[in-house]
Amino acid sequence: MSLKQSLPSNLGRAVDKSPFNAQEPLLKIRQPPKGAGIIIGRSNPTKDTLNNLVYIGQVIENTVGKSYLGSGIWLDIDFPHVIYISGTRGSGKSFDLGVLIEGISALNQPSIVQHEVAPQCSILLDMQNQFWTLAYEPRASIPENAQQLEDLKAWRLTAGSLANCKVYIPHSTTPFTKTEEVFSLSASDVLPEEWCALIDQPLYSPQGHVVATTIERLQGERYSLGDVIRYIESDASWVGTADTTRNAVVYKLRDIERTGLFARDGLNVQSLLEPGRCNIFMIRDLRNEDKAIVSAIIARQLFRIMGDFHARRKVSAFFSTDESEPALPSKVWLFIDEAHIVAPNEGPSPARNALVEYVKRGRDAGLSLVLATQQPSAIDDRILSQVNLSFNHRLTFQSDISAAVNRVPTKTLSSLKLSGATINDFGDMLRLLDAGECFIGDHSTSRAIVSAIRPRITSHGGYNPS
Numbered sequence: 001m002s003l004k005q006s007l008p009s010n011l012g013r014a015v016d017k018s019p020f021n022a023q024e025p026l027l028k029i030r031q032p033p034k035g036a037g038i039i040i041g042r043s044n045p046t047k048d049t050l051n052n053l054v055y056i057g058q059v060i061e062n063t064v065g066k067s068y069l070g071s072g073i074w075l076d077i078d079f080p081h082v083i084y085i086s087g088t089r090g091s092g093k094s095f096d097l098g099v100l101i102e103g104i105s106a107l108n109q110p111s112i113v114q115h116e117v118a119p120q121c122s123i124l125l126d127m128q129n130q131f132w133t134l135a136y137e138p139r140a141s142i143p144e145n146a147q148q149l150e151d152l153k154a155w156r157l158t159a160g161s162l163a164n165c166k167v168y169i170p171h172s173t174t175p176f177t178k179t180e181e182v183f184s185l186s187a188s189d190v191l192p193e194e195w196c197a198l199i200d201q202p203l204y205s206p207q208g209h210v211v212a213t214t215i216e217r218l219q220g221e222r223y224s225l226g227d228v229i230r231y232i233e234s235d236a237s238w239v240g241t242a243d244t245t246r247n248a249v250v251y252k253l254r255d256i257e258r259t260g261l262f263a264r265d266g267l268n269v270q271s272l273l274e275p276g277r278c279n280i281f282m283i284r285d286l287r288n289e290d291k292a293i294v295s296a297i298i299a300r301q302l303f304r305i306m307g308d309f310h311a312r313r314k315v316s317a318f319f320s321t322d323e324s325e326p327a328l329p330s331k332v333w334l335f336i337d338e339a340h341i342v343a344p345n346e347g348p349s350p351a352r353n354a355l356v357e358y359v360k361r362g363r364d365a366g367l368s369l370v371l372a373t374q375q376p377s378a379i380d381d382r383i384l385s386q387v388n389l390s391f392n393h394r395l396t397f398q399s400d401i402s403a404a405v406n407r408v409p410t411k412t413l414s415s416l417k418l419s420g421a422t423i424n425d426f427g428d429m430l431r432l433l434d435a436g437e438c439f440i441g442d443h444s445t446s447r448a449i450v451s452a453i454r455p456r457i458t459s460h461g462g463y464n465p466s
Contacts, residue, residue, distance in 0.1 A: 005050045006035025007074060008112055012058040012454070013154050015070035020450045023415035023422070025065035028446035038068060038449075040442040041389055042076040051116035052078045054103030056096075060437065061416075061450035073440065073451055075389075077104055077120065080331065080363045082386045085372040086404045087393025092436045093372040094130065094462040095453055096391050097335055100370060101134060102457055104333060106163040106276025111457060113157065119276030121329040123302070125295055127338040129282040132177060133461035135165040144460070151455040160457040164277040171260035173285045183281070186266030187225045188218070189297050194350035198289050199252040206245045210238075224264040225257045261290055269301035275329040292342040295351040299334060299358045306332055306365035331366040334358070339371035340378035352380055359386040377403035390441040392448070394433040401427040408441035412448050 030039040032050060039053065053074040062069050085096045102111075106119040124131055137159040138145035138152075152159060168183040169175060192212040193203045201207040214231050231237060232246050232253070256262070272279045281298075283291050309328050316322070336342060342351040359369055360382075373379055377399040384407045392408065395401045405412060405426055412426040423429055430439070439448040 005032075005116075007032055007037035007050060007053070007072060007115060008055075009036040009072075011055060011072050011112065011156055012070060013452075015058065015060065018060050018062050018069055018450075019418055020061040021417040022061045022063045022413055022450065023417060024063075024413055024447060026063055026068065026446055026449070028444070029068070030444060036070075037072040037074055039074050039076055040440060040445065041079065041081055042444060043079045043388070047076075047078065052076060052118060053115040054100070054117060055113040055115070055454060056099055056103065057440075057451050057453040059449055060452045068449075073449075074115065075100070075103065077117070077331075077368075080366055080368045081370075081389055082359050082368070083370040083389045083391070084376075084384060084387040084404075084407055085370065085391040085393070086376045086395060086400070087374060087391075087438070088396055089374055090435055091393035091395075091433070092438065092453055093374065093393060094128075094337065095436065095456060095460065096393075096438075097124070097337060097370065097372055098131065098134060098456045098458065098460060099453055100333075101131075101278055101335065102160070102162070105134075105165075105278045108161050108163045109158075111158070111160050113454070113457060120331045120333060121273050121275055121277050121279075122333040122335060123272060123279045123298060124281065124335040125291070125298070125337065125342070126280050126282045127284055127291065127341060128462065129173070129284040130461040131280050131337075132165075132167050132180075132282065133459035134162045134278060134280070135167075136459045137161050138456075138459045142459075148455055148460055152457065155454055157454065157457055162278050162458060164274065165280065166272070166277065167280045167282060169282050170286055170290075173282060180282070184263040184266045185261055185294065185297055186222060186264065187228060187262045188222050188264075189266065189301070190262075190293060190350075191215075193353070194293055194296055195253075197348040197350040198256060198293060199249065200348060206242070207249050210241065210246055210249050222264050225253060225262040227264075229253050229257065256290075259286070259290060261286065261293075267297065269298055270305050270326070270328070273305070273328050273332060288341050289348075289350065292349050292351040295336060295342040296354040299351065299354040302332055302334060302367060303354075303358050303362055303365060306367055307361075310365050329366075331368065333368040333370065335370045335372075337372050338374070340373045340375040343371070343380045343383055345378055345380050349380075356380070356382045359383050374400075376400045376407070379403075388443045390439075390448075391453075392430060392439045392441065393437070394435070395427075395430045398427065401430055404430070408439070408448055409443040410441045410445055410447055412441075413439070413450070416450075
């Protein structure tokens, strides 16, 4: 079965040699039969078209046997992905997130980084409040953006911006672009075990019992955190329960109430879901546990909304019925920067169970997840067990290297010659990568590939202050 088109060949930096000399051939890799480029993330071996491909970078290794040096790397976004991005601060993680979002989103002007892409919807949890710049082109008046424009020229790319980009902030964050929308969470969307995680108590404890009983009594209506507190304070509701237990819960919940994050009617996730739209939640100013509850509610509502949507579509198609469906995109991506904050390996986290369910069962709902972290050893293993693509940038600590290597969804490179030295330890290879360089691991490729991520076409807001 042959592909019907060829991919653009006039992309990327001119590369005729490389310091990276891989001593292991690439035995399995997906390529179009005509033109240049390699395709990653393609899980359907019968797909014979080149639509819905996103340009993310180029191969920068020489390879024994057939070499792919300089080949463009294209990500197939037809299939839902779980992508894992790791690296130290400044190694290129936030660039990767921006590159992927640019590739799947609606743009103000057509761009060569999208090859016949039907734009998809995304939600980004921005832990550093830096991704609002996706809505803007790089500005030459900013030194870091000026360098970005030079990099784009070297890669034979042109600047661009997202056409439909919405930015949301909590009440505690001061607007600075004047285009942000303030969001809150509905207290009735929070599960008992999530409230318990917020107050740092086990569900099966005296305080956990008070919380769970209160939520059970209030079910069936929309309620505020104030309603929860008032119910717990009502003596008539708690015959036989120690006042000290109730008071401890009330003190903690009042502390949470002061954040202004919770309301009776909060975020409606379904209203965010439009093809090509990027929704950015800038949550740097929230406590870590509050960042986790935002992640939990968004992940759980996405799973429910998109799961129900696709289930109804399947039934309708099977019985050839024509039922009216809500106008939803068929695929949605959830991006989480600094993912170790909301999905830690240890300690209580309101988001952990919601994200585990999301990655394990979200494929049939058209859901993708992208996690970026500088602490791979700190992320819950149940989430990482579902990874099908990895981008491994420079790492230095052995615990993080071991954790990252264990989740590469293909074979790691066994031997690399660099600057005259032969390196046989993959961890040492990771330590030697420069910013923007990474090993891309794809479960449909025979081993990880030394790659360079392309520059952002939108303004990058993650540069260091000067």
